Amino acid sequence: LNDQHSTFNGLLWRELRRFALTNLRDFGMGRKVCEDKIIEEAQCLCQVFNDFRGKVFDMTEPVNCAVSNIISSLVYGSRFEYNDPEFTTLVKFKVNILTVTWFSKKLRDTLNPQMPRGFVDAFMLRQKNVSGSEAPDSPYQEENLAAAVLQLFAAGTETMSATLRSALLLMVKYPHIQDQVREEIFRVIGTREVQTEDRKDLPFTDAVLHETQRITNIVPLSLPRQTSQDITFQKYFIKRGTTVWPLLTSVLYEESEWEKPHSFYPAHFLHKDGTFRKRDAFMPFSAGRRICLGEGLARMELFIFFVTLMQRFRFTAPPGVNVDELELMSHVGFTLNSVPHKLCAIPCA
Numbered sequence: 001l002n003d004q005h006s007t008f009n010g011l012l013w014r015e016l017r018r019f020a021l022t023n024l025r026d027f028g029m030g031r032k033v034c035e036d037k038i039i040e041e042a043q044c045l046c047q048v049f050n051d052f053r054g055k056v057f058d059m060t061e062p063v064n065c066a067v068s069n070i071i072s073s074l075v076y077g078s079r080f081e082y083n084d085p086e087f088t089t090l091v092k093f094k095v096n097i098l099t100v101t102w103f104s105k106k107l108r109d110t111l112n113p114q115m116p117r118g119f120v121d122a123f124m125l126r127q128k129n130v131s132g133s134e135a136p137d138s139p140y141q142e143e144n145l146a147a148a149v150l151q152l153f154a155a156g157t158e159t160m161s162a163t164l165r166s167a168l169l170l171m172v173k174y175p176h177i178q179d180q181v182r183e184e185i186f187r188v189i190g191t192r193e194v195q196t197e198d199r200k201d202l203p204f205t206d207a208v209l210h211e212t213q214r215i216t217n218i219v220p221l222s223l224p225r226q227t228s229q230d231i232t233f234q235k236y237f238i239k240r241g242t243t244v245w246p247l248l249t250s251v252l253y254e255e256s257e258w259e260k261p262h263s264f265y266p267a268h269f270l271h272k273d274g275t276f277r278k279r280d281a282f283m284p285f286s287a288g289r290r291i292c293l294g295e296g297l298a299r300m301e302l303f304i305f306f307v308t309l310m311q312r313f314r315f316t317a318p319p320g321v322n323v324d325e326l327e328l329m330s331h332v333g334f335t336l337n338s339v340p341h342k343l344c345a346i347p348c349a
């Protein structure tokens, strides 16, 4: 399947995707650096939740800030305080072509070739240093830089925020599952800082996160693609150039794949002996050559944010609200973003 919707010149996506993956890794965003930044951000998020201790609050705003900061660190090389006015203008909900161009120019003025701060610096260095990158058909054009940055923010913030908020909401709705998650975390890692490596020793927590992603089905339509050749698929002939929407809902809720497709059932991802069970039908990030570029980052973020919050707080519904009444409905849109909920975060002793 080809690209159909892309903001990039369609022929250039492969080069830009390769560039994005290599540079996010090489320039400041290797796995360890990513992990440290997420741990730091998770601590900041806990601090904000702590300020609300015991009070009823809407977690949407702080969670949005935290996940936006991860993309900001990766793209610009810096995070912001949640109440910094520049953050509000540049990152939080207002990412647009003007703010991206303005901030990229600011970074260009302070560019140090020896110390690239993130994706934007890496892109600008590439523009400067590689012959041919000035050519009109080169992918390293200003408008592609802006498009790439916009795409990273668009793809990497709402999806992450919606998933993390849903995970917490599900813990409130199913307190016995929250108890099991917290028991496993405290038994295995206690109160020390969590690392990605710990995932393999926390199969129940891992199963809960997988099941959260399955049931919340954040990107139900994936992204539209176009067939690159005539093809017959399951006895249907599809002509070259046909737009295809690969509905992820159809596989995430497929009755022949899942024992309880419409329920929140972490056991979908557990063997009888309690070890983690991989499932082929788990594909919230889609599949194939155009699988989500941020899958690794998203999985790391989700795990670290979730475990850190579980170590520090017990989440409950506001007083007087029965958990059975908690509605897991989403706003209908291109992404399924759960409707805002108020919760209580009770700090653990």
Ligand code: HEM
Binding pocket: 017, 151, 152, 155, 156, 157, 159, 160, 163, 218, 219, 222, 223, 224, 284, 285, 286, 287, 290, 291, 292, 293, 294, 295, 297, 298
């Ligand atoms: C829970 C979180 C996330 C989910 C469920 C998700 C899901 C998806 C899906 C279904 C696609 C379409 C893939 C296809 O067309 O086959 C996609 C594309 C994409 N995602 Fe994610 N995503 C998440 C987080 C992120 C993050 C954190 C980033 C940031 C780095 C990101 C960056 C992208 C990009 C750049 C694309 C377009 C890739 C391309 O066109 O080649 N995503 N994502």
